[in-house]
Amino acid sequence: MPDKSSIFLIGPMGAGKTTVGRRLARILNLEFVDSDAEINKKTGVDTATIFEIEGEDGFRKRETRALEELSSRGGIVLATGGGAVLKPENRELLKSRGFVVYLTVPLELQLRRTRRDRKRPLLQTPNPRKRLQQLNRERDPLYRETAHWIVDTQRNDSQRLARELATHIRNNVWQDDSTSRIDAHRPIQ
Numbered sequence: 082m083p084d085k086s087s088i089f090l091i092g093p094m095g096a097g098k099t100t101v102g103r104r105l106a107r108i109l110n111l112e113f114v115d116s117d118a119e120i121n122k123k124t125g126v127d128t129a130t131i132f133e134i135e136g137e138d139g140f141r142k143r144e145t146r147a148l149e150e151l152s153s154r155g156g157i158v159l160a161t162g163g164g165a166v167l168k169p170e171n172r173e174l175l176k177s178r179g180f181v182v183y184l185t186v187p188l189e190l191q192l193r194r195t196r197r198d199r200k201r202p203l204l205q206t207p208n209p210r211k212r213l214q215q216l217n218r219e220r221d222p223l224y225r226e227t228a229h230w231i232v233d234t235q236r237n238d239s240q241r242l243a244r245e246l247a248t249h250i251r252n253n254v255w256q257d258d259s260t261s262r263i264d265a266h267r268p269i270q
């Protein structure tokens with residue numbers, strides 16, 4: 082039975098895991114942690130440098146260690162990286178240790194939200210649209226397999242979305258004993 086005192090955000094690059102997660106943690110009075118930031122702090126270098134020196138495999142090994150350590154803390158909002166669901170052991174970890182929220186975002190908005198940001202090595206490509214389409218196709222089933230709740234992020238700015246997530250979590254997750262998969266395809270009222 083997952084420890085629902087912790088909220089784990091999953092989803093593609095640009096879904097808002099880091100931004101909305103920080104705001105959500107403040108509203109719920111939980112600690113905010115971001116697995117990418119933890120990896121950068123531990124290594125002393127940015128993600129692009131890790132990819133350059135250790136390759137994506139090296140980054141994924143560090144990511145699993147960070148997820149293991151961070152997800153064992155209670156009472157947190159954890160913003161994961163977009164590739165956190167790639168490894169089965171990561172998916173099991175997340176599903177079993179917290180309430181997992183899949184933030185979805187339409188491709189055009191995802192492109193707009195990430196276009197100025199040079200921190201994402203996987204998007205330093207001549208065709209970020211094509212790359213995101215490929216990643217989304219591969220990973221959407223993995224996000225869905227891991228999530229307890231799916232939320233569309235396109236209608237709200239990050240603060241308003243954080244407030245609405247917090248209300249939903251207080252009223253439906255922390256009040257309810259079964260961590261049922263709440264299908265929130267219907268817009269949050």
Ligand SMILES: Nc1ncnc2c1ncn2[C@@H]1O[C@H](COP(=O)(O)OP(=O)(O)O)[C@@H](O)[C@H]1O
Nearest residue numbers: 093094095096097098099100194234237238239
């Ligand atoms: N719901 C939202 N509405 C508007 N802008 C958003 C929203 N969520 C995130 N953003 C913006 O999109 C960019 C990427 O957000 P970020 O939190 O880094 O996403 P992720 O961690 O999922 O890759 C940031 O500039 C952020 O301010």
Ligand SMILES: O=C(O)C1=C[C@@H](OP(=O)(O)O)[C@@H](O)[C@H](O)C1
Nearest residue numbers: 093094117128162163164201202
């Ligand atoms: O989608 C991915 O594979 C990645 C997403 C990034 O995190 P965000 O989703 O927070 O940008 C970061 O973990 C790394 O660049 C790899």
Ligand SMILES: [Mg+2]
Nearest residue numbers: 098099160161
């Ligand atoms: Mg992030």
